[in-house]
Amino acid sequence: MAGTRWSGMHKTIKLLALSTALTFSATPLFAQDSASGSSPKVEASASTTSQYGFTLPDGVTQSMLGDRTIDALAVQVLLDRSVHSPGVIDGYGGGNTDRAIAAYRRANGLGEGGVDQDLIDSLKSKEGSAIFATYTVTDEDAATDFVTIPSDFAERAKLSASGYEDAREMLAERFHMDADFLSALNPDADFGKAGQTLTIVNHGDEKLNANVARIEIHKDTNELAVFNDKDELVATYPASIGSTSFPSPEGEMEVRAVAPAPKYYFNPEANDWGPDEQLTIAAGPNNPVGGTWIDLTKDGYGIHGSPDPSLIGKTNSHGCVRLTNWDAHELAEAVSQGVKVAFR
Numbered sequence: 001m002a003g004t005r006w007s008g009m010h011k012t013i014k015l016l017a018l019s020t021a022l023t024f025s026a027t028p029l030f031a032q033d034s035a036s037g038s039s040p041k042v043e044a045s046a047s048t049t050s051q052y053g054f055t056l057p058d059g060v061t062q063s064m065l066g067d068r069t070i071d072a073l074a075v076q077v078l079l080d081r082s083v084h085s086p087g088v089i090d091g092y093g094g095g096n097t098d099r100a101i102a103a104y105r106r107a108n109g110l111g112e113g114g115v116d117q118d119l120i121d122s123l124k125s126k127e128g129s130a131i132f133a134t135y136t137v138t139d140e141d142a143a144t145d146f147v148t149i150p151s152d153f154a155e156r157a158k159l160s161a162s163g164y165e166d167a168r169e170m171l172a173e174r175f176h177m178d179a180d181f182l183s184a185l186n187p188d189a190d191f192g193k194a195g196q197t198l199t200i201v202n203h204g205d206e207k208l209n210a211n212v213a214r215i216e217i218h219k220d221t222n223e224l225a226v227f228n229d230k231d232e233l234v235a236t237y238p239a240s241i242g243s244t245s246f247p248s249p250e251g252e253m254e255v256r257a258v259a260p261a262p263k264y265y266f267n268p269e270a271n272d273w274g275p276d277e278q279l280t281i282a283a284g285p286n287n288p289v290g291g292t293w294i295d296l297t298k299d300g301y302g303i304h305g306s307p308d309p310s311l312i313g314k315t316n317s318h319g320c321v322r323l324t325n326w327d328a329h330e331l332a333e334a335v336s337q338g339v340k341v342a343f344r
Helices: 070-081 095-107 117-127 167-174 179-185 325-334
Strands: 014-017 130-136 197-201 212-218 223-228 233-238 251-259 264-266 279-281 293-296 302-304 340-343
Touching (some): 070 095, 095 223, 167 179, 233 325, 293 325
Antiparallel strands (some): 014 130, 130 197, 223 233, 251 340, 264 279
């Protein structure tokens, strides 16, 4: 975000394996987004078998999914685990999922195409077939201090932390899920109650196991692409990248530093928008730059998280490269000072 400066859980999850007696046929990419080791197997309902043979585990019904499809959900989860991120997992698919499918196919030599036998086979062989898991809310979760985030920057600057607003938001972000989807899977749950068991997705672990050598920012596809020291494409993420009014920089630069819990400094002299006073907004996931800032060698620009993951790849930024908080965290853990960053 141009004109700003920065400063600087893993829980036990039980997997619910999907039954996958798969049959295949080619299918187009998913429709546009909506508005927004072996695992222990469980009995699945035969009435919820999908086109590709995926079935829902016991306790999850198609009526709970609504208009979401099992196939779209399964592909999103497996892509998330593959570090070709679909962004928010919502079960609908859409532009970010289509982008991730294309990137995964490119990185794995599958050629152009959508959801077909080659894609499903490859994802399953690398990421397994467990799509759902269960999670038990901990005492630590229940004791979290939540805050109400004002829309006004001056009021936000009065907060001591830019934390989560409620337990549902916190857990949905932890599991890379759309909050409404988390509620749909757990309609009667108290997300802030210790001991509450939840059905969640078997999301990625936020670990990019690669020697990151360079990053490309693709403005035309709203994509951040990561390459290793063998110049192999190893990860991609959906991104919000500048705008006509607030364009992203051009050319090449480098990673200068990483701030894992950045404060946000607003300077009205460096911005044509916002309040007319200098403000400092406390660190936290609902900070304007999210929970992570990767500083670039062009002053005021960086790669960072977002307080609203559902908007990534669908809205513009103020010049920086905006990712979901979990994708920004994953990338930040893998980069080092001097990594090349090119805007294409």
